[in-house]
Every structure is written in structure tokens, then in C-alpha cells.
Amino acid sequence: MKEEILRLENVIRKINGITYLDNLNFQIFKGEIMGLLPLDNHGKSQLIEVISQNVPLHFGRVYFDDQLVNYYEHSSRTKNRVYLIDKETNLIQDLKVTDNLCVLNPAFQDYVIKEKKLQTITRELFGQFGIEIDADQYVSELSMLEKTIVELLRAVLNGAQLIILNELSNFLSIEELAFFQQLIRYYTKKGIAFLYIANHHEEAFQICHRVALFAKGKIIKVLREKEFSLENLHPYILVFRRHQGFSEPHRQAGVFQCAELWTEHLQGISFSVEKGECVTILDVNNRGIQELAAIVNGYLRPESGRIVVDGKAIPLRKERNLFLDGVAYIPENPVPASLFYDLSYLENLTFMIERKLKRSLIPPRILSGVKEEFRCLVGAEIEAKDLWGLEMKSLYNLVYLRILLYKPKAVFIMQPFSHADMYLRGRIIELIKLLKEKEIAVVILAVSISDTLSITDRLLIMEKGKLAPSSHGFTGLTPYLW
């Protein structure tokens, strides 16, 4: 017999008059991996909040472990035994793994910390799964996978009955994800339930027992294992048709070339990208692309190798931001990372253009020219005095149109689809196509394949810092992705 660990009944959550959760019904059974595919991000964080803590509800009831813990009349604000694993770690970075696991556990009652005893417990715990993490290591020194594993073990030790996994594929590579999923399966057998929030159905279908589709603050469909097929999903999603096959690696020199690039995690990679071409580098181990991005941004100097932009070799004797050499970079989740909400739309759009134009002051006629040129693309938004009232779609427009204004030779984009809902992903695809049309070479750095194949001309797979000889004909993906 199934036992419910969580039950949300007709839950309505309103904040400042905005309905974030709208008559939401939803249950998770003990030992179940319940998938959640958010088609849009409206209400997602409020759902996590309602599950984790008994915050006031406009209406509805929340049952945790078959007990009514929150309802419309009275909300105690107590926390449920729920643990959230997200890209932002809950671990204390400056403490050791042992301390995070054992000492910060509410069940730890000792007055004296016996380090050796705790280390033994930690090592035994890791030993069960053949994990090689040094118990004495500081959390800040761990890789993303190691941090995520420590978080999971911490959640289990803390007695969490439900663990929320928020978009793991945004920060774990395919290989890491496969390993982590084994741990998840192991703990389901121990009765722990998981809410697996995924941004791609294929990822959720691989591991979940049921998958709920979430849109506009409500569950619009619950699919069971038997119903896991694209055909059943089709009426609910936007389908982005996969790019018609990959192009052959070209023989002539591209507008961006990198040859025999060596760093700690890059093992002599070489690739070349042509004008208007989109190349995706899929990092299976989640090591190399971070260093590639660091080189482009001037945070890291390669040990050896060569970078050529538009036929001009870039001197790499010291760290060098490649922006002025014609290589732009769009970070992951670019809105908070690269926009300034208090500046106007035009100021954001023309931010750093003076460096591109090599002038300290930009004449007003140039600014008004830019304004008129982009008005036909974004309409009245160009007049916005600040960015606070703009929708996410408009903010993404701004990020990509700014690149269009800089007219770089190449642009590196780190995980363009992470943190984006289905509708936004559609817009990002259009924006990347726009960059390609303007003959800008696009390099997508990704740890998960997600929707990149709908725009990619060539896929390069990076494994242990090396690019596979040929990624042409990479299989294992469905023809349609969303």
C-alpha cells in the first residue's frame, strides 16, 4: 500500500494580490521519485516554499506524513522535514565535509567534538557507495558533484523525508547525473521521497515514477510511468524541431580558432568555428568548459595553446579578457549576472560600448542612432527608465541584443537554457538564430544537451578535458526536444 508523504489540496497562495499557486493538487508517496516539469516558472519557488515551510495560504490544505500541517485557517510557519538541493549549496563552505555532515546535524548532541569518530562515520558513509571524498576537505574545495552528494547525505542524516532536487542537469554533467541518480534510487528504497524538478522531459522520464506538468501555478497533468511518451506530452509542450542534422567539420580556418589549449582540466583541445555557425561543446565531466569560459573572460591563462580570432593570433602571455579581441561572453543565467536594473534600457544596451568604440564619451547622435535602430526590434521598451517592470523575455532580449550591438566575431554562451522555462527557451533559440544570421560564430558551453540541438550545427563532446575525435552522428537523443 502506498503512503502519502506529501499532499497538497486545493492550495492557493497569493502574495500582494498575485496568485502564484492556483488551486493546486498534488501528492507524493513515500519512496517515490515524483517528477515536476515546470512549463513556466510562475509559482515554482512558491511551490518549493509551501512544501518546505508551513507559510500562510489563501486556501487549501497541506498534509505532511499524513498529518494536516498547514491549512487556510491557521499556518504555524514551522518547517517540514524537507531538504532542498539546488545549485546554491546549503553547506557551509568554510567547514569540513565531516562538520557539515555530522556536527551541523540537529541530532548531534555531543558536547565534545570527537573528530576521529566523526571522520570514521563519514568515511563509512562514503564507503557504502564507493565515493572518494576526503572527509577532511573543506566544502569550498569540492566539485559540484561532490557538494551535491554531501548535500544528499546531509539531508538523509538530518532525517529529511522528502528531498527536492532542483534542476540537477543545470549543474551536473551527464556522467555526474547518472551517478547521482543511482544514489537517488538507493534512497527511494529506504522510503525517502524525491521531488525531481527537471527542465527536460527525457531527464525526468529516465528516473521518475510519475511526472507532473506544472504551468501557471497549477498541476495540469500527471503522467504515470506507463504514459511516459512524447506523444502524451505533445499537447502540453512547445516542440522545437531539432536542427536538420549536423554539419561536417570544415577544413578551412574559422573565425574563431583554438589550438592545443592546455590548462589543468583542458587537455589540448582544438576546435574552430565559422562565421554564423553554432557549435555546442558538451562537457560530460563538467570540468573543462568552466576553464574555457575563464580563459575567454580573462580569469585564467592557458598553460599553452593558441587562440586566433578572425586570423589574428591573441597573445596569451597573461590573463586577457577577449572582449576587445571580438569575443563576447554570455554567462549562465545572464539577467542577474549582466544587467543593471536601475539603469535604463538604453544604458544597459550600450553598456561598455565605449570600450568597443574606444572612446570615453559616446556622442548623443550615436546613442539616438542605436535607439532608433533597436526600436524596431524591441518597440517602446527601449524607452524604459529602468528594468524593474520588464518581463523576463524582454530582459533576455536585452542580453542578446547587446551582443548584436557589439558585433563580436564570436560569442561564448554558458548553458543558455538553464533557469529558463519552456516559453523562454523558445525565445532564446530565436535570439541565438538571430546572432547566427548576423554571421556571429556561436559557441555554446553546456553540461546537458537540453534544447541546444535545435540550433546547433556541430556538437563537440568533451570528455575528461579532451574533445572526442568526431561528435558527428552523436546518438541517444530523440528527434524532438523542448
Place this chain on the structure above:
Amino acid sequence: MKVKKDIYLVDRLVLLFLFLFILMAILFSFLVALAPDRGSYLFFFAFALILALVLYGAYRWIYLPYRENNKVLRLFADGYIFRGVFDLRVHFNRESFLAFQKFKEILDTKELLEGTKKHAEYLALQNQINPHFLYNTLEGIRSEALIAGVESIANMTEALETFFRYTISDMDKLATVEEEIAHVQTYCQIQRFRFGEKINFQVDWDREQDPGIMQAKIPKLTLQPIVENAVFHGIEPKLGKGLVTLRLERTPRRLLITVSDNGVGMEEEQVNRLNDKLRGASLTYIKKDKKTSGIALLNVNNRIKLLFGDEYGIYLYSKPGAGTDVEITLPLLL
């Protein structure tokens, strides 16, 4: 509803408390002014501490329950809840508590249940005399007779007889899931005379995990109206074969039944409207003359809520082209 413009009793109390609070504040400032002259702050601090404690106590003990009660009454007025209004955590006073209990007795579920039961019977009766239902069934019998299949005519008549007997019999009784499924199967058998292979019905449940689920008790005529809805609104307008799936699951306290069809589905606005209506118990739909969509769902939902409480009932998932899932939550009665 017209809202009477008046100063309500509680508003008057609030005004009085406000007045007292201002008086206390004046007294407090007077003490603050006097304290340096007398050279002793002890009384001043004691007064401040007591005042803070009284205010905190008033907030936790009076204001929060008052706000919660207001919210419950507002939800009741807006049609979100029905029985929940009688279960306030803190009642206004003993008289209001007694009045609420009396109100509960007068308007108790029995009377409302009688209304929904009557309406369910009416719907069932309407089905019996519904010309389309009758003509189509008779047309089926005639066709079969023409083909000279005497046995099939007998089968069909028997199915009809079984169907009507179950429908008309005592509505007060709870039926087992098994009986309800048998009734749905009879209904599908009758419909198959008209639609042929287009109507398919299957039951999906885990025999190993949920033994005894078939003996669980549910209100009579819970499943058939929902399946009928699925057939008429989902499968009939659809091209090709239709399938209605009944999925049964149980937890230690609940019985979860999902009726899914692979029919044409519903528009989002219609789903939202129905789900909003299904959230609470209301009898307004009975008063309406014309037949509104989802009336059978509302009827079943009302009976469940009135019998077992606001936390049970029906929820709907649907999308054009994707079919409809009707999720029924009931208490597990074995």
C-alpha cells in the same frame, strides 16, 4: 449580496481598544517624563514590560484568532468551504458557538444531502426518459433483431434491466468499488450497442499492493456519472477508438480513483471554471434551469464533500487533444 453599512460590534470593540491604547500611551509618556525627576526607572521599566507583554498576548490570543475566524467566514461566504465554517479554532463567544452548532444542525448535511440525492435521482430518471438514450438503445435492439440475433437482444435487455435496477435502488447506501465497477461495465455494455468498439473500458489497479481495494465503500453512483461524462463529452466527439481507464489506488486513509479518457479534452478556461466549482460544496447548480456542463461531476463532488468533508472530492485535469483525468479522493472505508 448587499453589505449593510454599519459599525459592527467588533469594530466598536476595536475603537474602544484604540481609545484605551491612546490613554495608555499618554500615561506612558507621562511616566517617561516623570522618571528622571524621581530618579527611579524601575516602575517605568516594569510598566513598559507589562505593556509589551499585554500587547503581545493580545496579538497572539485575540488578534490572530480573530483574523483567522474572519478569513474562514470570508472563505465560506465566497463558497470555498462549507463544513469548515463550523469548526473554528476559537469561537467568538459561547453564544456564537451554540448558534453555529444550531445552524449546523438546521442546515446539516442531511438536508443538503437530500437535495443532491434527489438531484442524482432526477438525473438518473432523466437518463431513463431521455429520448436519445431510449431511442438509441431501442435502435440497437431493433438492429440486433433484424440481424436475428435473439441471444444478443436478450443480453441487451438484461443489461438495461441491471442498469436501471442499480440506478433506482436505495441511494442512501454506500456501495463497494466492485459493485460500482460492475455498474459502469453494464453502462459501457449498453453504450457499446450504440458505439460498437469505440467505447472501451479498463480497470487498472495493483492486486499485490492494494488487496481488498475492491471491497472499499464509496457513495453509490459515484463512478457511472463520471464515466458517462467521459463518454459523452470526451469520446463521442472524437474520431477513432476511445478508452476510459479507471485507476484505483489506496493509502492508509484515502482511496484515490482516477477516471481517465483519451477523448477530445476541454479548454483551459472550462477546466479552471469547473475546478473552481469543485473546490467547495454548493447547490446553486440545482437551481439552474438549463443544463450546464459538468453537472454530474458537481453532483458527485457535492455528495462526497457533504458526506465526508471538504477535504475530499473531485479534481479535473484536461487539455484539448489530450483527454481528461478526473481524480476522486475519498476516505478509505473498508
